Amino acid sequence: MTDTDNNYPPERKRGSGVKMVYDILRDEILDLVLPPGSPIDEVQLAERFKLSRTPIREALVRLAGEGLIDTLPNRSTMVSNIDFLNLHTFFEALVLMYRVTTRLAAQNHRPEDLPVIRGFHEDYAAAVQSRDALAMIATNAAFHAAIAEAGRNPYFTSLFRRLLDEGRRILRLYYQSYEEQFPQRFVDEHAEIIAAIEARDVEAADRLGKAHAEQIVEQVQKLFTRNNKLDIDL
Amino acid sequence: MTDTDNNYPPERKRGSGVKMVYDILRDEILDLVLPPGSPIDEVQLAERFKLSRTPIREALVRLAGEGLIDTLPNRSTMVSNIDFLNLHTFFEALVLMYRVTTRLAAQNHRPEDLPVIRGFHEDYAAAVQSRDALAMIATNAAFHAAIAEAGRNPYFTSLFRRLLDEGRRILRLYYQSYEEQFPQRFVDEHAEIIAAIEARDVEAADRLGKAHAEQIVEQVQKLFTRNNKLDIDL
């Protein structure tokens, strides 16, 4: 050890701790590796990440601010539950935001936007082809988030990202519970959305965004309906 | 000092530190006591609040998550600027959210909601009457936030609250710069909005919400327009 050695492991630089923990935990929550309701223990996380509890806590504050975890003073933190009783509020907001973001993308996109959107579209198509549910869910969200970015309204983009995150968790639950489906139809719809955006056809973009969102809502409602039937049968 | 004495000052209980700091700083940012661009110094805040830096930092993480401050690793934190170049995105989102929240309140309000909304309406009217700009701005935001709560969609409510916060900062700037105006017209419009909500007249609520938002946008645009004229005259 020379005098210039720092106290950080060679792969981690000072100031990067909180973000690393935040990114990893966020992905685990969204992929349901950490399912809704599961407890979060700072001491264990500190051991796992080989950090003290302070940066762990800061990452947890960030996750709480995004509604991904629930915290109360002096009590265990846990991964936030999905509020199945009030899914209609989620659907309501999702449909409107699909419309708004797709519409704004048609209006405001720039030359550098379309290659990014197309890249995520290709990733999505590849995930459908290879029947990789996790990748499909993640690339779908990334595709629509890129569209929102092209719309250039940070307020709508941030709300939409939050909805897409929640949608990832719901879809992950769906794909864990039922025979996995990889509909080519959604790939085709994404292509139509891209064409409308490129053509700056604001009304078509709005209409396609709405129809696409309503498909997703219908898919999620199937999950909810099946659960109810199972409960009644008991 | 007996063995049962705790380490917390008598007026503060363990676990309340972060929230206290967060609440106070948030109010100071929204009232422009801490103006846009001003530096935030953890050490000074720790001295001011008589706490160690750890809870200060946690409060700052919360404020950063709400866009009220900007942080980068290993650098000074500062109060976030108001992006005057992109105010149109703010207006766009504000108008849509005024419509959506007012509409949903007309649809979904419950008996306990209207007294709360009326309470804030009265506070607003009193602030206009007594020509108290700070109170007027704050009670206006509280009034509309209560309407959003009555609409019972947490996704729209959270976006709207963020927009109302930003609107508070912008209006505070306006009222610091120009002869203060206390228009009775806004008090009357609030009363009309309440009546439409009470009557469950969704379309009237939407229309009134939109018109009201457009008035606010116009008021803020006056601020922007005047600055431009002054620059040209130099």
Add this chain to the structure above:
DNA sequence: TGTATTTTTCTTGTCGACAAATAAAATACA
């Protein structure tokens, strides 16, 4: 055996310290 109380264990909130990174001030040089 069930319930109430006490004790022990565990987790969270905060503390003050250390050191890395950055900013400010001082010094050196052309």
Add this chain to the structure above:
DNA sequence: TGTATTTTATTTGTCGACAAGAAAAATACA
């Protein structure tokens, strides 16, 4: 006098420790 470099001061990120609060386990009692 302006600029580059070095030194000093300040701020931030994280550490490990202490103790309050909550949860779990053990004990006591009817």
